[in-house]
Amino acid sequence: MLGIPDSYSDYVAWEQLPHLWCAGCGHGIILKGIILSLGELDIPPHKALLASGIGCSGRAGDYVACHRFQGTHGRSLAFATGIAAAQPDLTIVALLGDGDAGAIGGNHLIHATRRNINITTVITNNYNYGMTGGQFSPLTPENSITSTSRSGKTESIMDVCSLVAEAGANYVARTTVYHVGEMHKFFKEAISTKGFSLVEVISPCPTYYGRYNKIGNSPEMLNWLKEKAIPLEKYNSLSQEEKQNFVWRGKLIQRSREDFISKYKKQQSAVK
Amino acid sequence: MKNMFIQGNEACALGAINAGARFYAGYPISPVNELSEFCSQELPKLGGIYIQMEDEIGGIAAVIGASLGGMKAFTATSGPGFSLMQENLGYAVMAEVPLVLIHVQRYGLGTGVATKPGQQDMLQARWGTHGDHPIIALVPSTVQECFDLTVQAFNLAERFSSPVLLLTDAAIAHLRERVIIKDAEELNIINRKTPSVSPDEYLPYAPDEKGIPTLAPYGGRHILRVTGLFHDERGYSTSNPEKCRKLLERLHNKILNHQKELPPPKYYGKDGAEIILISYGISARSAREAVERGIKKGINMGMINLQTVWPFPEEHILNLCNKAEKIFVVELNMGQITGEIQKILKGQAEVIPILRYDTNVITPSEILDKIESVVK
Amino acid sequence: MKTRWDIMLAGSGGQGLGVAGNILGRAAIIYKNYYAAHNQSYGARARGGLNQSTLIISKDEIIYPFVKEADLLLALTSEAYKKYEPMVKDSGIIIYDSNIAVEPAGRVKEYSFPFAEEAKKLGHPLGITLLALGTVLKITEIIPPEPFIKALNEFFKSPALELNIKSFQRGMELV
Numbered sequence: 001m002l003g004i005p006d007s008y009s010d011y012v013a014w015e016q017l018p019h020l021w022c023a024g025c026g027h028g029i030i031l032k033g034i035i036l037s038l039g040e041l042d043i044p045p046h047k048a049l050l051a052s053g054i055g056c057s058g059r060a061g062d063y064v065a066c067h068r069f070q071g072t073h074g075r076s077l078a079f080a081t082g083i084a085a086a087q088p089d090l091t092i093v094a095l096l097g098d099g100d101a102g103a104i105g106g107n108h109l110i111h112a113t114r115r116n117i118n119i120t121t122v123i124t125n126n127y128n129y130g131m132t133g134g135q136f137s138p139l140t141p142e143n144s145i146t147s148t149s150r151s152g153k154t155e156s157i158m159d160v161c162s163l164v165a166e167a168g169a170n171y172v173a174r175t176t177v178y179h180v181g182e183m184h185k186f187f188k189e190a191i192s193t194k195g196f197s198l199v200e201v202i203s204p205c206p207t208y209y210g211r212y213n214k215i216g217n218s219p220e221m222l223n224w225l226k227e228k229a230i231p232l233e234k235y236n237s238l239s240q241e242e243k244q245n246f247v248w249r250g251k252l253i254q255r256s257r258e259d260f261i262s263k264y265k266k267q268q269s270a271v272k
Numbered sequence: 273m274k275n276m277f278i279q280g281n282e283a284c285a286l287g288a289i290n291a292g293a294r295f296y297a298g299y300p301i302s303p304v305n306e307l308s309e310f311c312s313q314e315l316p317k318l319g320g321i322y323i324q325m326e327d328e329i330g331g332i333a334a335v336i337g338a339s340l341g342g343m344k345a346f347t348a349t350s351g352p353g354f355s356l357m358q359e360n361l362g363y364a365v366m367a368e369v370p371l372v373l374i375h376v377q378r379y380g381l382g383t384g385v386a387t388k389p390g391q392q393d394m395l396q397a398r399w400g401t402h403g404d405h406p407i408i409a410l411v412p413s414t415v416q417e418c419f420d421l422t423v424q425a426f427n428l429a430e431r432f433s434s435p436v437l438l439l440t441d442a443a444i445a446h447l448r449e450r451v452i453i454k455d456a457e458e459l460n461i462i463n464r465k466t467p468s469v470s471p472d473e474y475l476p477y478a479p480d481e482k483g484i485p486t487l488a489p490y491g492g493r494h495i496l497r498v499t500g501l502f503h504d505e506r507g508y509s510t511s512n513p514e515k516c517r518k519l520l521e522r523l524h525n526k527i528l529n530h531q532k533e534l535p536p537p538k539y540y541g542k543d544g545a546e547i548i549l550i551s552y553g554i555s556a557r558s559a560r561e562a563v564e565r566g567i568k569k570g571i572n573m574g575m576i577n578l579q580t581v582w583p584f585p586e587e588h589i590l591n592l593c594n595k596a597e598k599i600f601v602v603e604l605n606m607g608q609i610t611g612e613i614q615k616i617l618k619g620q621a622e623v624i625p626i627l628r629y630d631t632n633v634i635t636p637s638e639i640l641d642k643i644e645s646v647v648k
Numbered sequence: 649m650k651t652r653w654d655i656m657l658a659g660s661g662g663q664g665l666g667v668a669g670n671i672l673g674r675a676a677i678i679y680k681n682y683y684a685a686h687n688q689s690y691g692a693r694a695r696g697g698l699n700q701s702t703l704i705i706s707k708d709e710i711i712y713p714f715v716k717e718a719d720l721l722l723a724l725t726s727e728a729y730k731k732y733e734p735m736v737k738d739s740g741i742i743i744y745d746s747n748i749a750v751e752p753a754g755r756v757k758e759y760s761f762p763f764a765e766e767a768k769k770l771g772h773p774l775g776i777t778l779l780a781l782g783t784v785l786k787i788t789e790i791i792p793p794e795p796f797i798k799a800l801n802e803f804f805k806s807p808a809l810e811l812n813i814k815s816f817q818r819g820m821e822l823v
Contacts, residue, residue, distance in 0.1 A: 016508060046471075046493045061499060067490050069340065070499035070509075072363050073332045078325060082297060082334035085321050086341020087491040111326040144484075176432050261321075268316035277674045277684060303690065387690040447713055448670060448686035450677050561712035636712050 005039035011048070013065045020059060022130075024218025026177035026203030030124050031060045034093055037187040038066070041091075048091045051080045051119075053100035056130040057077065060095050065128045074105030077112035077119065084117050088261050089113040091191060092118070099141035101160050106138070109160070113167035113196045118259045121198040123160060126205035134208025145212040163196050165253045171197035172252040176225040177204060179249060186251065189233065195259040201227065273458055274453050280444040281348075283307035283451055284374050285314070286412075287422025288346050290456045292463070293372070293393065294320030295345035302386040303442040304348045304376045305603035306307035328348040328353035332360040336369045340498060342464075342489025344426055348374035351384055351441075354393060354400070361435060362401030363500040368463065368477070368485055370429035370436075372422065377441040377553075379631045388631035389442035391553055393603040395611075397437050398582050404520060406527045409437040409582040410535060413556040421579065423454075424535055427462040432527055433484050439581065441604070443554040443633050464479055467494045475505040483526035527583060534580040537588050541567060541574030543587050544595040547647060549626075551602040552578035554633055559602040561636035581609070586616050593621060594605065598646065602626045602639055649682075652706040653790050654715045657777060658732050659724030660698045661689070668777035669701035670804030671799045672790075676705040679795035685713035698727050705790060720788060722780055724763060726750045743784055759787060761822045767815060782819020793820060 012035065021027045038048050045066035054059045054073035061068040067090070071079040075093050084092055101109050101123045112119065128146050129135045136146040138158035145152060165172045171193040173186040183201055190197035204210060204221035215224045232250030235243065278286070281391065285307045288296075296302075296311040312322040321338070331347045338345040338418045349357060356373045364371055379385040380392035397409045408428055410421045411533075418440060425436040467474050467486050471493040488494035497507025502516045512518070541563045548615040551559035556577045563575040576592050593599060599621050601610040610625040617623055626642050628634040655672070657665045666688035673684035688701040702715040717737045723729035723744040733753050736742055744750065746760035761783050767776040778800075785793060793816070800812050 011615075013508070032305075044496060049490055059509070061497065065495065067495055068497040068499070068507065069337075069490075070501065071333065072359050072500055075360065076330060078330035078333035079337040081323065081325070081330070082295065082337025082339070082345065083341045083490055084337075085323065085334070085339040086343045089490070090341075090491045107326050108330055111330070131511075184404065263558065264321065266314075271316075275677055277670065277677050446687065446690060448673060448684075448712070449713065450673075450681075516744050557712050564711060584729060620704070633714065634712075635716065637716075 004036065006114045007044070008035060010045050010065055011035040011038060011066050014034070016063050019063055021056060022207045024204060024206040024221070025056070025128065025130075026199055026201070027056055027060065027124060029177050029180060030122065030183070030201050030203060031063065031095070033184050033187050034095065034122060035064070036184060037191055038091065038093075041188060041191055043091045047089065048093070049083065051083070051092055051094040053096050053105065054096040055100055055132070056093050056126070057097040057100065057124045070166060073104070074100050075108060076100070077105060077108040077117070077121065080119050081112055081115070081117050085261055088118065092120065093191065094119050094121045096123050098120060098123060098127065099129045099137040102138040102160050109164065110167050113164045113198070115170065115260045116170065116195045116257050118194055119196055121196070122187070123198065123200045124203050125200055126203045127209045128205055130205045130208060134205070134245045136213060144209070147208065147212070161198070161200050161252050164196070168196070168257060169198050169253065170195035170257055171234070171254050173250065174200040174202070174252070175249045176202040176229045178222045178225040179229065182249065189251075189254070191262050193254065195257055247267040273454050275454060276453050277448055278337045278415065278451055279306055279446055279448045280412070280415045280440055281376065281446070282310050283418035284348070284422045284438065284440065285310040286453055287419040288372065288426065289314060289318065290454065290459060291344065291423045291426035292346070292456065292461055293346050293426060294318060295335065295338040295343040296321075296347065297323040297325050297326055297338070297345070298331040298347040298349060299353060301328070301350045301353045303378055304350050304374075306445070307348045307374065307376070309408065328356040329360060332357040332364070332373065335371050336364050336367070339369050339371045340487065342491055342646050344370070344430070346372040346374065348376065350376045350378045351380045351393060354396065358396045358400040360489060362405060364435040365405045365407065366500050367498050368433040368487065368523070370433055372429055372436050372438060372593060374422070374438045376445045377439060379442070385631050386601070387442060389443060389554055389604060389633060390629070391555065392608070394439070394581060394603070394605065394608040397439055397596070405583050406434075406524045407437060408434060408527060408534065409431065409439055409580070411439050411552040411578055412444060413553055413577055413582045415444065415447060416451045417579070418444065419451055419453060420512050421535065423459055427460070428534065430462045430464050432530075433534070434527065439553065441554050471495065475506045477503060478505040479522055479526070482530065483522050493495070516589060531583055531585070531587070533581070534585070537579055537585055537593055538577040539574060540577065543574065545572050545574035546595065546597045547571060547573040547600070547643065548593055548596040549573065549575040549600045549602055549639070550575065550578070550589070550609070551575065552581060552609070555602050555604050558634050558636045559639055562639035562643070565636060565640055571643070571647065584612050584616070589613070589616060593617060596621045599623045600626050600639070600643055602634060604628055604634065622640040649790055653719050653788070654717060655703045655720045655722075656700060656715055656718040656732055656735065657722045657809070658698070658700040658701070658728035658822060660728070660776070661697055662774075663699070663724055664774055664777045665699055665701040667803070668781055669805055672781060672796065673703050673705065674802065675796040676749040676791055676797035678798050682707060683710045684726070685710045685810070687714060698725070698731065700728065702730070720784065722775060722784055723724065723748070724780065736804045740787065743780065743787065759783075763819070766818055766822065770811070770815055770818060772811045772815055775812050778812050779815040779819040782816040783822050786820045786823040
C-alpha cells in the first residue's frame, strides 16, 4: 500500500530494537508513519527532530536516528518552542500522548498553538495512561472503564482538535491507527504546513483500555476503531444523539497564519 | 567599557547580553520585571529573541530548548516561579544543558511579600529539584557583581555544560549603583565546544577528559539525542545499574573536581582575624559595613563575602577561618547557610547566626550590636 | 563637595522622585565619577501615597547602600516631612515646599520654597522634583548644574527635555 522510501533506514535506530511497547500497541505504526513521511518529504535525519514527552509515546525517541529530544511530562511543546526559535529550519515533530498533551501539557498546547510555533504535533490518543497502568486522561471518552474509573469515567471528554482549531492552529486533523493511509497523508500535510499543525491519532491500548472496556485484543480494537471513527462530513450529518456513538476523522482545518518566528523577526527588524 | 548608573536587574541583563546570550524566555513576576523588560527591548536589536511564555515551567523549558539549539539562553524569576522551574532545572542538570537562571529572591514562603527582599531560597537553590544532583550557584552583593557574576555564570554554564544559578534578591535587584560595564570584546568569554569527531563517530554524551560532554546543536550533521531519563553516551535511555551510577558520579565530579574554577569568596578586614563574619548577597553589604565600624572600634575582625554558594566553598572558608574563634553568619532567613557553616566548622570555632527575616535588610548597627554583646 | 551626601527625596507617588534621584546620581558620575547608590519605592506605593527615593553620593566606595541618617531631606508633602524629619542628622538640611501644612521642627537648618506653585506656573507640574533639585543644588553645591543638565539630556528627549531643564533652572533661581 505504501511506498517505502530508500532513506527510511536512516531514521531508525535499528540497534535499539525490539521496542518496549506491548504487542498490538499502535505506537509503532504511528512512529513508522512519521518516519515515512519525513523520508518521503526528503527531510534528512539531521534536519528532523522528534520531540516527545513522558509515557508510552515518550519512548519513541529511543528508536530514532534523527535528532531526538525527550522532555519532562507535558512540557515538550514549551521545550520545542525554544528549539524552533534557535533552529527555525529544523523540522520538529512533537509526538505526545493524550495525558501528555491534554492534561499536564494542556496549557502549553494552547499557547504553542496560539503563538503558532512551527511544529507538527502528533497526539497518540490511546485513551489512557498506558505506561503507568491505564488511568483515564482528559481525552478518554466519558463513561470509560479505566484503572481509576472502575465504574465509568465521570468527566466529559476533551476534544483536543476543536481546542487547537479554536486556538489558531494552521492544520488540524484526526484519524486512527486503523486508517493508516489517511494517517500517513495527514502527517505529510501537517509536516508540510508552516506554523502549528496537529494530527490526533486514536490508537489501541489492548493491554488496558481494550481489556477494561471489553473491546478485546488488538485486532478487535482495530475493528472497533474502524467502526467507531467515521468521516467528518458523515459525522456532521448525524443527530446529536447519534454522534455519541461515533468519533469523527478527517481534516478539520487548514490555513496559513504566519508563524511566530517569521512574524517576530519581521516585526523586530522593522523597529530597529 | 562604560560607566553606567543602573539597577541590579539591568546589570544582570547586560551581563547576559555581553556574555553572548541571545535568547530569553520567562514569565512576568516581581521583582524581576526590569530584567525581562530590558531583554524584550534589547535582545531583538541584536538578532536575539525574547519569548514571554505561559508560565515559568514553559519559560525554563524554552530556554533549555534554545540552548540545545545552540544559543546562549537564560531566564529569570522569583520565589513562586523558582518553585515552578524546579523540575525542568533538574532536567537541565541531567541533560547537561548550559543555561543561566537568575533568581531574584523575594521575601518568601507562599506568595511572600512580592517586592521585599529575602534570602530564604538558598537551600532550595541547592536541593529544590528531586534526585541527587550538583548545582553551581553564584551570589552577587553589588550591582557591579550582578554584571560580573552573570558573565561568569554564562562562562561556567558553557564550561561545565550545566545550568548555573545566579541568586540575587529584591534589594540588590532594585539598587542602582555605579557600574563598569565591559563590552563583549573586553570580556573573556567561554563558548561551547564543538565535536572534534565525524558525525558517524559522534556520541553526544561521551565525556571529555574533564568529564564534560560535547553537545552539538540541533540541526547539524552531528545527531543530538537528549532525554531526562538516565541515558548512555549515545543519548538513548538506560536503566543499567552500572551506567546509572557512573552517570550520576560523572555529573557530580565534573563540577566538584574543578571547584577551583568557581569564583572564590572575597575577604575584607583584618587578616587572620579572631572574629569573622560570613555573608553574601545584600546582607554582605551590611556585614562589611559592620566590620569597617568594628575595626575602627578596635575589634580584630574580618569578613568573608561569598561569591559562589554552591557547591559550598568549604576549603576557602576553612582556610580563611583558621585563626577565628567566633564566626558570625549574617543572612536574611532563619539560618540556612549558618547550617552549612556549622557543618564544616564544627568544633573549630563557635558559629553564631545573625538573622533577620522581617522583610527588611539587616542593618550594620544591628550586626555590630549583636557581635559586641557576644564578644565583650 | 564634602566626602559624602546621604540624600532623601520624599513626597507622593507621581512626583518623579525616583527618576530625579536616578538623574542626580547619574550627574554625580558624569561630574567626577563619584560613587552613587540609589533606591526608590516599589510596587503599589510608586503609584500614589507616601513615596521616597534615597541617594548616596560619595567620593569613597559605598559599602552599605541605604540611607539611615540623611544629610539632606527634600520634602514635597507634609506627610513626607513628618515621617522623615527625624531621620535628618543634626548637621543636616531640610528643604521643603513652603505651601505644605507643617510646623517646622526647627532642629536643623531648614529652607522652604513654593515648588508646586512654581512647577504649575511653568505648566509642568510633573517637573516638581527636578525644579526642587535646582534649589537643592544651588544651596548645597553637591555638584554644579552643568553635569545635571547633561544627565537630563541622557534621560529626556524634546520637548520634555526643554521643559525639565527649564524647571531645574527655575529651581536654581528661587534661591
